[in-house]
Amino acid sequence: MKLKILICGDVNGQFSALSSKLNTLVKKSGPFDMLFCVGNFFGEDEEENLSIEKNKHSFAVATYILGPSKKEHVKYYKDLMGYQLCENVTYLGRRGLFRGVSNLSVAFLSGVDQEASNPSSHHQFNADDIKSFEESITSQENFKGVDVFLTSQWPHDVDKYAISVNEAYDGSSLVSRLALTLKPRYHFSGLNNMNYERLPYRNHRILAEKSHHVTRFIALAHFNNTHKRKFLYAFSIDPIVTMDAAELSRQPDETTEAPYNKQVLFKQDGAKVEPTQQFFYSTSKTGDKRRSDGTRPPGTNFKKQMISQDICWFCLANPKVEKHLVISVGELCYLALAKGGLNDEHSLIIPINHHASSTTSPPEVINEIQVYKKSLTNFFKFNGKCVVFFERNYKTSHMQLQVVPLPERFESRLKEACLKFCKDQDIDLLELPAHSDLSQMLSPTSPYFCIELPDHQRFFFRVPKGFNINFGRMMLCQVSLLNQPEKIDWKNCQMSEDMEKKSCAKIREQFKTFDPFN
Numbered sequence: 001m002k003l004k005i006l007i008c009g010d011v012n013g014q015f016s017a018l019s020s021k022l023n024t025l026v027k028k029s030g031p032f033d034m035l036f037c038v039g040n041f042f043g044e045d046e047e048e049n050l051s052i053e054k055n056k057h058s059f060a061v062a063t064y065i066l067g068p069s070k071k072e073h074v075k076y077y078k079d080l081m082g083y084q085l086c087e088n089v090t091y092l093g094r095r096g097l098f099r100g101v102s103n104l105s106v107a108f109l110s111g112v113d114q115e116a117s118n119p120s121s122h123h124q125f126n127a128d129d130i131k132s133f134e135e136s137i138t139s140q141e142n143f144k145g146v147d148v149f150l151t152s153q154w155p156h157d158v159d160k161y162a163i164s165v166n167e168a169y170d171g172s173s174l175v176s177r178l179a180l181t182l183k184p185r186y187h188f189s190g191l192n193n194m195n196y197e198r199l200p201y202r203n204h205r206i207l208a209e210k211s212h213h214v215t216r217f218i219a220l221a222h223f224n225n226t227h228k229r230k231f232l233y234a235f236s237i238d239p240i241v242t243m244d245a246a247e248l249s250r251q252p253d254e255t256t257e258a259p260y261n262k263q264v265l266f267k268q269d270g271a272k273v274e275p276t277q278q279f280f281y282s283t284s285k286t287g288d289k290r291r292s293d294g295t296r297p298p299g300t301n302f303k304k305q306m307i308s309q310d311i312c313w314f315c316l317a318n319p320k321v322e323k324h325l326v327i328s329v330g331e332l333c334y335l336a337l338a339k340g341g342l343n344d345e346h347s348l349i350i351p352i353n354h355h356a357s358s359t360t361s362p363p364e365v366i367n368e369i370q371v372y373k374k375s376l377t378n379f380f381k382f383n384g385k386c387v388v389f390f391e392r393n394y395k396t397s398h399m400q401l402q403v404v405p406l407p408e409r410f411e412s413r414l415k416e417a418c419l420k421f422c423k424d425q426d427i428d429l430l431e432l433p434a435h436s437d438l439s440q441m442l443s444p445t446s447p448y449f450c451i452e453l454p455d456h457q458r459f460f461f462r463v464p465k466g467f468n469i470n471f472g473r474m475m476l477c478q479v480s481l482l483n484q485p486e487k488i489d490w491k492n493c494q495m496s497e498d499m500e501k502k503s504c505a506k507i508r509e510q511f512k513t514f515d516p517f518n
């Protein structure tokens with residue numbers, strides 16, 4: 001049975017107002033199973049603060065609160081390990097996992113990051129606290145994640161890959177790290193007096209790891225704030241333990257990658273991040289048929305229209321992506337065999353999520369593209385080949401970097417052949433200086449073509465009107481290079497699915513020892 005849950009931002013000691021708000025809500029929408037308060041429960045007014053333990057208020061919903069986030073509030077907590085403050089109001093404790101009779105799993109972390117301040121106070125947590133919390137969680141057999149995660153402080157970097165938070169906010173990397181470990185379905189925070197509802201993010205690497213449920217982060221403003229910002233959030237939920245795996249791991253269309261960087265967050269304490277060895281390649285043409293229904297949680301407003309991952313042929317989350325062409329999957333990019341490639345090893349480096357071009361991809365994605373480029377260059381060199389990379393940001397909505405290995409003997413004539421080809425086409429090829437990138441040369445919306453030669457020289461130009469989308473292939477198929485004009489059209493190079501599978505299996509096997517993500 002679904003549970004009806006309420007979450008409230010910083011109450012700041014407004015207990016009477018909260019009590020009457022709950023009465024109104026219950027009258028209007030019926031009973032709620034629980035109310036969780038994040039941020040400061042106590043406020044400035046000493047008398048009001050003390051009124052709670054004198055049982056002066058009645059709360060219509062079973063209420064659970066977090067510990068102090070300020071030094072001056074520590075004194076209002078009689079037992080920092082957790083206790084009942086008054087009828088229907090329970091302080092959960094400093095950190096832990098709470099599982100009520102309802103089976104709802106609620107992880108909570110009270111206080112704020114100690115950061116550099118020393119010594120620590122009762123309203124703070126530090127890296128050791130987080131580590132021991134993580135150990136207690138991960139030692140549980142078959143830990144799948146928690147339903148709800150409550151923190152007063154926001155996680156650091158939460159708006160990465162999503163709509164930016166309008167104002168500067170105070171976030172903790174330790175909270176981000178804990179969120180990665182706990183895999184909450186909902187993560188709520190307070191303190192910053194802002195309402196921010198992030199697009200859901202995924203808790204697994206697509207294809208490289210088993211599918212998990214997504215996390216929705218929601219920050220709430222202060223109770224009854226003057227800006228009229230949202231401070232209450234109501235939702236209903238089936239506890240994780242009662243759900244079947246398929247239902248649970250359904251990915252809404254707007255799902256983004258996780259905003260927190262596992263490698264960085266877990267490196268800080270020398271903890272070892274296990275690389276994932278296992279791959280879940282699908283060999284069927286259509287792949288996983290499970291579709292997301294795109295439903296949104298109640299009260300969630302998505303301000304930005306995102307491209308549906310279900311309709312883009314290059315978004316790896318699209319179940320229709322031809323997964324038998326996938327050679328390798330990284331954290332943010334993947335490598336796939338080109339359909340109708342110029343040769344058996346013609347591949348594509350593609351961002352996992354929907355990014356239009358290298359001029360609009362986040363720096364982390366660009367870095368990973370570099371990592372792939374480097375390992376591919378080494379791989380082909382080992383096999384007596386040189387590589388040409390090219391990208392066309394024109395009539396394409398999802399970035400693809402073409403990777404074309406060529407016989408090593410081409411290396412010395414490539415530059416001249418390419419320059420001449422462009423000149424013949426009346427195209428002014430510009431050299432991209434070393435250590436600079438395209439986004440410095442072009443506006444994000446500029447359509448362009450860019451090519452990188454084996455000696456790492458890079459050339460680009462803004463594409464003119466009526467540009468031929470096969471330009472890159474034409475360049476390499478010309479008489480002085482491949483001399484195979486029939487290969488300009490990819491359709492002439494298309495292989496049967498069986499052949500594609502064979503080619504892909506072959507290159508996957510050979511590339512293995514060079515694959516940075518293997």
Ligand SMILES: [Zn+2]
Nearest residue numbers: 312315354398
């Ligand atoms: Zn896409």
